[in-house]
Each structure stands twice: as structure tokens, then as C-alpha cells.
Amino acid sequence: MEAILVTLIVSALNGAIVYIDGMLSGLTSLTLHADQYMVAGSGGNMVGTLFDILLGFGVSLIILKFLKKGFECYVLWTDGDPDSEPFALIIRFVQAVAVAVCFPVLYGWLADITRNLTDELLAAIGVSTDYNWKAWTKGISSAGIVTATLGLVFVIAYFMLYFQFLMRGLEILILRVGMPLACVGLLDNDKGVFKNYTMKFFQSMVSVVVQVALCKLGIGMMMNMGGNMNVFWGTACIVLAIRTPRFLAEFMVPSGGGGGVVNNVYHSVRLVGMAKNLMK
Numbered sequence: 657m658e659a660i661l662v663t664l665i666v667s668a669l670n671g672a673i674v675y676i677d678g679m680l681s682g683l684t685s686l687t688l689h690a691d692q693y694m695v696a697g698s699g700g701n702m703v704g705t706l707f708d709i710l711l712g713f714g715v716s717l718i719i720l721k722f723l724k725k726g727f728e729c730y731v732l733w734t735d736g737d738p739d740s741e742p743f744a745l746i747i748r749f750v751q752a753v754a755v756a757v758c759f760p761v762l763y764g765w766l767a768d769i770t771r772n773l774t775d776e777l778l779a780a781i782g783v784s785t786d787y788n789w790k791a792w793t794k795g796i797s798s799a800g801i802v803t804a805t806l807g808l809v810f811v812i813a814y815f816m817l818y819f820q821f822l823m824r825g826l827e828i829l830i831l832r833v834g835m836p837l838a839c840v841g842l843l844d845n846d847k848g849v850f851k852n853y854t855m856k857f858f859q860s861m862v863s864v865v866v867q868v869a870l871c872k873l874g875i876g877m878m879m880n881m882g883g884n885m886n887v888f889w890g891t892a893c894i895v896l897a898i899r900t901p902r903f904l905a906e907f908m909v910p911s912g913g914g915g916g917v918v919n920n921v922y923h924s925v926r927l928v929g930m931a932k933n934l935m936k
Contacts, residue, residue: 661801687821707759718752718840722749729742749843774865781869806887813894813898814894817867817897824864867900876890
């Protein structure tokens with residue numbers, strides 16, 4: 657019975673390897689430029705079109721908010737300090753428009769930096785974790801039911817991680833398109849929603865780097881590490897890669913300014929959780 661189960665698992669793994677080999681390449685580009693893969697057949701530029709629409713809307717909101725704040729502060733004297741120089745408000749207005757208009761170029765630079773960093777990390781990890789899929793499945797067929805089961809769990813977790821990359825790509829796509837609207841917050845002294853928005857943006861980018869590196873490390877350790885199949889370490893790496901966004905959210909929390917309310921709520925929840933643990 658055990659031999660039959662191992663044979664079935666190995667057959668499933670051999671079928672999954674065909675897809676995994678193709679998925680492993682270009683994960684970073686897939687996440688950072690999801691729109692290029694979504695409309696690859698039609699050759700369109702979905703993000704560019706959507707961004708242009710929201711750019712016009714966002715710049716209009718920036719202008720309206722600039723006029724509103726200036727009128728309420730220096731005419732009605734109901735908002736801000738009317739004795740303060742209007743130059744600061746003008747600087748924030750120019751900054752908001754500049755960031756909104758130049759964001760596609762800035763994102764291109766950020767994406768290139770992220771991709772180069774990921775490639776260097778993968779190259780460094782690959783030096784010590786060379787692997788062979790066929791040799792791995794062949795070794796599992798003679799390693800017993802426990803190792804075969806862990807190998808199946810690893811492959812299932814890998815597919816879950818791949819779908820998480822797709823969702824992360826859609827998340828970054830939405831953040832890219834909505835940046836002109838977030839720039840409206842730059843007119844506020846505390847940066848408004850812009851601070852939380854950019855923090856979420858960078859958290860998504862860092863998650864991509866960490867997840868891709870852990871995925872490469874997990875595969876290398878699962879397949880072949882010093883001649884031994886470290887299935888436990890490999891499974892641990894792939895599971896941690898899935899949990900990376902939650903792990904990063906523990907310390908990538910905005911503080912001060914526009915993130916004051918969010919930060920206070922976060923620390924309140926943390927204190928309540930610590931109090932419950934102490935009571936237990």
C-alpha cells in the first residue's frame with residue numbers, strides 16, 4: 657500500500673514539475689509588471705491608459721484642494737495659520753503635481769532596482785543550492801511515504817505561493833494606477849493618505865524580494881543541499897514565503913504624521929494581545 661501511494665505521489669510531482677520549471681523564471685517581472693503579462697496577447701497598455709485617466713482626475717483634485725485650502729486659510733481664516741507664508745502651500749502643491757506626473761518614471765526606476773536586487777540574491781543563493789528536479793523525484797520514490805508526503809506538501813505550497821505572486825502583482829498594479837489620487841494627501845502638513853499609501857507600496861515591493869529569495873532557497877534546499885534532501889528546511893522556507901506579507905506587516909507600520917491613528921490602533925491591539933498572553 658505504501659509503495660502504491662509513493663508511486664502516485666511521484667507521478668503527481670512529475671506532472672507538476674512541467675509547470676514549476678516555467679513558473680520559476682520571471683517571477684519578479686511577473687509581479688512588478690503584471691499588466692504586461694495580462695495583455696501580452698493584445699499588445700495593449702492597460703496600466704498606461706488607466707493611469708492617464710486617474711492622472712487627470714487626480715491633478716484636478718489637487719488643484720481644487722489647493723484652491724480650497726488657500727481660500728479657507730488666507731481669505732476665510734478658518735483653516736491653518738493665516739499668518740504663515742503661502743509659499744509652503746505652493747511647494748506642497750508643486751510637489752503633489754510633480755509626483756503624480758512623474759510617477760511612471762519613478763516606478764520604472766524602482767522596478768529596475770528591485771529586479772536587479774532580486775537577480776543578485778538569486779544568483780548568490782543558486783551558487784550554494786544547485787538542484788535537479790528529475791533527481792529529486794527519483795530520490796523521493798525510494799525515500800518512503802513521509803518524504804514523499806512532504807514533497808507533495810511542498811509542491812502544493814509552491815502553487816499557493818505562485819497564486820500569491822499573481823495577487824501581489826494585481827495589488828501593485830492597483831497601487832500604481834491609484835498613485836495620482838494618493839498624491840492629493842501631499843497638500844496636508846502630515847502628508848495625509850500619501851504616507852500610508854507609499855508604506856503599503858514599499859511593503860509590497862519588499863515582500864516580492866523576500867518571497868522570491870525564500871522560494872529559490874526553499875527549492876534548492878528541498879531538491880539538493882550537500883547531498884541530502886532537506887525536506888523540512890525546504891518546506892519551512894516555502895511556508896515562510898507564503899507568510900512573508902504578514903511577517904513584514906509586524907514592523908512596517910507607519911509612525912507619526914498621517915499614520916498616527918493607524919499606529920495607535922496597531923499598538924493598542926498589540927498591547928491587548930500581550931496582556932492576554934500574560935494572563936494566560
